[in-house]
Amino acid sequence: MIHDLAVIGGGVHGGTTALFAARGGMKVALLERGPLCREASGVNAGTLTMQMTRVALIPYALRAHAMWASAREWLGHDVGVVVCDGLSLAFTQQEEELLTYRAGKRREAGAPIELVSGAQARAIEPGVSDQVRLAGYCKVDGFANAYLTGLAYRRALLEAGVDLRENTPVSGIDREANGFSIQTSSGTVRARRVVLAGGVWIEPMLAWLGVHLPIKTLVNQLVVTERVRPVMRTVVGIANGLLSLKQYPHGTVVIGGGWQGIGDREHGGVELLPDRMVGNVRLACHAIPELKGARMARAWAGLEAETADALPAVGPVPGVPGAYVCGSVHSGYTSGPYIARLLAEHLLGREPDLPLFPIDRLLNSSIAPRGPQ
Structure with missing residues (x-):
């Protein structure tokens, strides 16, 4: 045949x-x-976001987001998609400048991203830190259960x-x-x-x-917490892209952002680096302070390809x-x-x-x- x-x-x-x-x-x-x-x-973080997508891919990501949101119709089965608001946070002047530039470019490409003040960000997401100076806000966001x-x-x-x-x-x-x-x-x-x-x-x-x-192999570290009471309802990141944060309906919080571990395509994720894992978790707690009371349940590394x-x-x-x-x-x-x-x-x-x-x-x-x- x-x-x-x-x-x-x-x-x-x-x-x-x-x-x-x-x-x-x-x-x-x-x-x-x-x-x-x-x-x-x-094994990825399941994020469905415009704010961590490269500018050239925004038109594709918008259409793909609509596909994920209607997965029951075209895929025929549930993948735990949650459509919600998304925030990209800036805590420093340098991050403000970076966020303003990147949000502007993505907006030009069609992403419905607007800049909001720290106070407005807290109104959108009450759990977010009071140290936020500026945030990118996008209603086309969400996540799935990978x-x-x-x-x-x-x-x-x-x-x-x-x-x-x-x-x-x-x-x-x-x-x-x-x-x-x-x-x-x-x-x-x-x-x-x-x-x-x-x-x-x-x-x-x-x-x-x-x-x-040549294809570069990224070894992204991810962390999931134990189940905790609701501490956030949006997808949260930061301007430099080093944080991907969301809470699933059953209470666990997944923390990502591309912090690198050790591995390669032949052996997969070989070793997690504790200092980077701690850095990732600290950044998550800086963004959502009430996460400080959560315990880490599991961590792993997932591979990502890049040209x-x-x-x-x-x-x-x-x-x-x-x-x-x-x-x-x-x-x-x-x-x-x-x-x-x-x-x-x-x-x-x-x-x-x-x-x-x-x-x-x-x-x-x-x-x-x-x-x-």
Whole structure:
């Protein structure tokens, strides 16, 4: 049997591409080395925000946020989405300047962010510190329960008729006259087209096709508290991006913000760094003082992929007809479903509403400087 499409990588990007391609009439196989959505898509902070999204991705993130908010309709299953207000806080003059600049750029790109005073921020979020000088306020914010993502996608993919193969590592790809021969731990899978959606593993995956694309691996530390009484109702961050904070309906508070641990793509998150974990927690308590009474229940590290210009790698693989890549989306949990859906539309021969992010730009000898964050 030859499939119309094989997707390698079962996170949000791979799962969404496979789902919409299958619903569009393609015979799709999805290959994942472990359970669905248990790498970056299942261990991130679940934040759905415009205030930590790169400016170039704001139009995509807005549409993706709407997808998350209506997940029951298109995914068919609950992923614990909570739509709420969001605040990005500034405690110093330098942070005020940074916040004003970044909020302005994101607003120009379409994000409904307005600047409010510290007093206004406390009216929006009574739990926030009285030391806040300025805040970015956005009504398009929220979060999902990343742990539920894999369960929801599994059910949706099976209902769509996808040939779902979890716990099936892929070791290589060969080009054939009619497409691709994919070597897996349980035999060969053949497909006319292939999508590489392996997150931080996109670099070695592309090497199977003779393409070298460096992908940086971030090792983000996260902390979750015990269940506590309600101390906040918004998503809270700070101007420099080093805090991601929200309280789930059952009472736990998830603290993130990209504080780095030790690890790599081969070994995953190897070691948490206590001093950085403490710094992250102290920053959270500085933003929401009543968190000082909470106890830390668990901490872990999740991997995140990033290209040289911190923009996605989504589109055809140059020089390899029928091969595509989808991943390395900064704040990929927010924007991922929409960007992956765009690729599925392209594969189905339809004109996407917004452009993809072809990797040709990343294969040149020089890369343009990063734009505003």
